[in-house]
Amino acid sequence: MQADLVIVANRLPVDRVEMPDGTKAWRRSPGGLVSALEPVLRANEGVWIGWPGGTDEDLEPFEDDGLHLLPMTMTAEDIEEHYEGFSNGTLWPLYHDVVAKPEFHREWWDGYQRVNKRFAEKCAEVAAKGATVWVQDYQLQLVPQMLRDLRPDLRIGFYLHIPFPPAELFQQVPWRRQLLEGLLGADLVGFQLPQAAQNFVRLVRQRVGHKTHRDLVYLPDGRTVHAAAFPISIDFVGFDEMAHDEAINQRAKEIRQQLGDPRKILLGVDRLDYTKGIYARLRAYGEMLRDTELDVEDAIFVQVAVPSRERVEQYRKLRDDIDRLVGRLNGDLGRIGRPAISYLHTSLPRNEMAALYRAADIMVVTPYRDGMNLVAKEYVACRYDNDGALVLSEFAGAAEELRQAWLVNPYDINGMKAALLEAYSAEPKELTRRMRAMRKQVASKDVRHWADTFLEVLGAVQSSHTKNVLPPNGN
Numbered sequence: 350m351q352a353d354l355v356i357v358a359n360r361l362p363v364d365r366v367e368m369p370d371g372t373k374a375w376r377r378s379p380g381g382l383v384s385a386l387e388p389v390l391r392a393n394e395g396v397w398i399g400w401p402g403g404t405d406e407d408l409e410p411f412e413d414d415g416l417h418l419l420p421m422t423m424t425a426e427d428i429e430e431h432y433e434g435f436s437n438g439t440l441w442p443l444y445h446d447v448v449a450k451p452e453f454h455r456e457w458w459d460g461y462q463r464v465n466k467r468f469a470e471k472c473a474e475v476a477a478k479g480a481t482v483w484v485q486d487y488q489l490q491l492v493p494q495m496l497r498d499l500r501p502d503l504r505i506g507f508y509l510h511i512p513f514p515p516a517e518l519f520q521q522v523p524w525r526r527q528l529l530e531g532l533l534g535a536d537l538v539g540f541q542l543p544q545a546a547q548n549f550v551r552l553v554r555q556r557v558g559h560k561t562h563r564d565l566v567y568l569p570d571g572r573t574v575h576a577a578a579f580p581i582s583i584d585f586v587g588f589d590e591m592a593h594d595e596a597i598n599q600r601a602k603e604i605r606q607q608l609g610d611p612r613k614i615l616l617g618v619d620r621l622d623y624t625k626g627i628y629a630r631l632r633a634y635g636e637m638l639r640d641t642e643l644d645v646e647d648a649i650f651v652q653v654a655v656p657s658r659e660r661v662e663q664y665r666k667l668r669d670d671i672d673r674l675v676g677r678l679n680g681d682l683g684r685i686g687r688p689a690i691s692y693l694h695t696s697l698p699r700n701e702m703a704a705l706y707r708a709a710d711i712m713v714v715t716p717y718r719d720g721m722n723l724v725a726k727e728y729v730a731c732r733y734d735n736d737g738a739l740v741l742s743e744f745a746g747a748a749e750e751l752r753q754a755w756l757v758n759p760y761d762i763n764g765m766k767a768a769l770l771e772a773y774s775a776e777p778k779e780l781t782r783r784m785r786a787m788r789k790q791v792a793s794k795d796v797r798h799w800a801d802t803f804l805e806v807l808g809a810v811q812s813s814h815t816k817n818v819l820p821p822n823g824n
């Protein structure tokens with residue numbers, strides 16, 4: 350198989366899972382990267398390389414619902430060292446403001462290099478001459494340079510879905526220079542926010558010593574690397590259409606009834622990740638009930654927590670902590686038929702998500718740090734009647750665009766309580782004013798816009814063989 354567009358991500362859009370009866374089945378993979386890229390691959394003929402979930406399974410390339418998928422085989426050791434280890438035990442906490450303590454282990458780094466190499470080799474094998482390869486996310490930062498060494502004819506783009514930290518944090522990594530050099534194999538390195546692109550360029554100047562000018566890096570071999578922000582988004586029209594669907598609105602009504610017809614439904618939907626601030630948010634809500642600012646007769650908090658990275662210690666602990674907190678809050682504050690929190694530890698299909706967004710009066714998104722947070726944008730897309738309130742952390746990438754949300758600092762519990770209360774009691778006129786502006790933003794900057802802009806800028810970069818001339822004052 351030879352493709353003109355190759356998307357390479359740690360995960361395939363579908364995940365091979367074992368059912369309770371021991372049989373294997375495909376399920377949609379968790380997370381926003383898959384939500385965003387699936388419509389992009391659908392719109393452009395191409396192939397997607399990634400891990401299909403599970404270990405030691407040699408699967409042939411296959412087609413799933415019109416998508417060409419190329420599964421990579423991962424051993425148990427690969428998963429332990431590359432995915433759970435270096436990607437999610439080292440890079441993930443480090444890139445998210447050290448919300449948890451990153452661990453540095455040399456064998457994890459070895460596994461990271463090994464897996465990146467295999468992904469690069471697979472790309473080199475399937476990319477047609479002069480093809481575009483779009484490498485995704487922090488799990489594959491070495492792929493751009495490894496791939497360029499193998500196939501200098503390719504146009505290579507890289508996109509980081511999570512924040513890129515300031516130099517002060519990044520320089521903790523013992524292999525910082527190798528990571529930067531890996532990324533510099535790309536022609537275009539994309540980030541969620543402009544600050545991240547600036548952090549990257551500054552680090553390249555300081556740590557690798559290359560000349561830079563604004564968002565350009567000049568390499569000694571004459572190649573130029575462009576670093577810029579491309580805030581990711583959602584399929585606005587798709588969500589808006591689902592939101593208008595009769596069956597989904599019927600389901601939203603049913604959800605409300607099943608919850609006991611409360612006056613207001615508050616909703617949180619997150620992967621069960623310590624970056625998402627679920628614990629602090631539920632604690633704040635519990636305090637509001639305890640202090641009688643809210644009453645379980647009027648309000649309920651629905652929290653959906655999607656199982657995530659369950660073999661990583663910090664994630665296991667978080668799950669236990671939240672289980673205990675929910676149990677305590679319901680035990681202390683709930684009444685018969687009126688729990689304080691309706692907690693679901695599960696992954697819901699898109700239509701059920703849309704029904705929940707339709708049902709929720711207040712969407713609560715309070716991460717300590719988040720690359721973007723598509724859930725916030727999906728909620729906005731589903732509120733076509735311009736009602737509903739969004740309470741959003743300042744530290745989510747989405748806050749740069751959704752300025753009319755109730756913006757909160759998740760470290761400030763009292764501030765969060767005040768914002769929740771304001772959103773809870775806001776006048777319809779106020780809700781409309783805010784939601785209308787946010788809908789306009791998401792409608793105009795949807796995922797199509799994101800992918801088209803990235804691929805357009807990538808398409809415009811000079812061929813890697815063309816030598817560039819430094820600007821007169823390149824620094």
Ligand SMILES: O=P(O)(O)OC[C@H]1O[C@H](O[C@H]2O[C@H](CO)[C@@H](O)[C@H](O)[C@H]2O)[C@H](O)[C@@H](O)[C@@H]1O
Nearest residue numbers: 379380381382486510511581719720721722723
């Ligand atoms: O693959 P997993 O380990 O199960 O994790 C799921 C994904 O989580 C992260 O998603 C990010 O991408 C979103 C879309 O750009 C963004 O809105 C969010 O803020 C990010 O956290 C991760 O970056 C992906 O690689 C994972 O697949």
Ligand SMILES: O=c1ccn([C@@H]2O[C@H](COP(=O)(O)OP(=O)(O)O)[C@@H](O)[C@H]2O)c(=O)[nH]1
Nearest residue numbers: 380381382384620655695696697722723724
């Ligand atoms: O039960 C769930 C919970 C979440 N999602 C989807 O998972 C994505 C989460 O992306 P986000 O950017 O908010 O966070 P991430 O998990 O990537 O960090 C969104 O598209 C959600 O619609 C889902 O399909 N089912």
